[in-house]
Amino acid sequence: MENAAQVGLAPERAAGPVWRFLIQPRWLGWHLLMAVSFWGMLWLGDWQLHRALAGNGLSWAYTFEWPLFAGFAVVFWAKTIKDEFRIRRDGPPGTLAGSSDSDDLPVSVRPVQVSVGTAEDDDDEELSAYNAYLARLNDEVKRHGRWHGLRS
Amino acid sequence: MNAAVLRYRVMAYVTGVVLVVLCFVGIPLQVAGHPAVANNVGVVHGILYIIYLVFAWILSRKLGLATKPTVIMLLAGTIPIMTFIVERWVTRRFINPALAAQPSPAQPVRH
Numbered sequence: 493m494e495n496a497a498q499v500g501l502a503p504e505r506a507a508g509p510v511w512r513f514l515i516q517p518r519w520l521g522w523h524l525l526m527a528v529s530f531w532g533m534l535w536l537g538d539w540q541l542h543r544a545l546a547g548n549g550l551s552w553a554y555t556f557e558w559p560l561f562a563g564f565a566v567v568f569w570a571k572t573i574k575d576e577f578r579i580r581r582d583g584p585p586g587t588l589a590g591s592s593d594s595d596d597l598p599v600s601v602r603p604v605q606v607s608v609g610t611a612e613d614d615d616d617e618e619l620s621a622y623n624a625y626l627a628r629l630n631d632e633v634k635r636h637g638r639w640h641g642l643r644s
Numbered sequence: 645m646n647a648a649v650l651r652y653r654v655m656a657y658v659t660g661v662v663l664v665v666l667c668f669v670g671i672p673l674q675v676a677g678h679p680a681v682a683n684n685v686g687v688v689h690g691i692l693y694i695i696y697l698v699f700a701w702i703l704s705r706k707l708g709l710a711t712k713p714t715v716i717m718l719l720a721g722t723i724p725i726m727t728f729i730v731e732r733w734v735t736r737r738f739i740n741p742a743l744a745a746q747p748s749p750a751q752p753v754r755h
Contacts, residue, residue, distance in 0.1 A: 553687045
């Protein structure tokens with residue numbers, strides 16, 4: 493299989509500037525979630541402060557804890573976006589260095605190698621049908637691993 | 645990498661045990677009119693959870709996890725018993741493959 497193409501590693505050329513991903517529906521959902529949890533946690537901190545001032549000594553611990561969590565949420569959000577920018581600019585780790593990173597991955601998460609078919613393959617109807625089937629499967633799972641937690 | 649995994653695991657179990665004590669011992673006692681256990685264990689869990697957050701976050705970045713599993717990992721420390729379940733899931737799904745991908749312990753961790 494000299495012409496086996498690593499379809500899974502083909503670099504994606506997104507149309508438009510890199511920051512566009514930030515206004516995709518999924519990312520808008522994350523932004524909204526972050527905003528709500530940030531203000532929610534600040535509000536909880538304020539509530540605990542009022543309880544503490546009203547004489548509940550235990551609330552002092554939570555008065556400082558909630559703003560800390562709110563700050564953590566912001567750091568988390570900022571780092572995630574920064575990472576995403578880096579990945580979208582440079583491509584998945586390893587593709588720039590020219591090394592085949594996927595060889596290090598366990599078999600279950602390696603990109604599927606798909607034969608694109610040659611002229612002689614086309615003579616064999618069954619084989620080309622099978623290759624088309626493999627290509628379709630690979631297409632379907634291409635961005636799947638990412639959603640399940642792997643950044644590649 | 646191994647140190648990060650160990651720190652995460654220790655905090656997952658410690659935070660998990662304290663949260664189970666809080667929810668299944670402290671809260672019933674509080675309802676029964678003895679709030680002392682819930683108060684003290686509650687503050688302890690609050691402090692432990694901050695440490696858990698930091699270690700889980702460091703590990704998730706070393707593993708290069710996407711947003712969804714990271715959020716699940718971080719929030720697990722607030723739901724009783726969840727830390728144990730999530731720790732097993734993270735181990736099977738991400739830690740073991742990542743450790744298997746390291747050719748030798750001396751190799752630097754690749755991000």
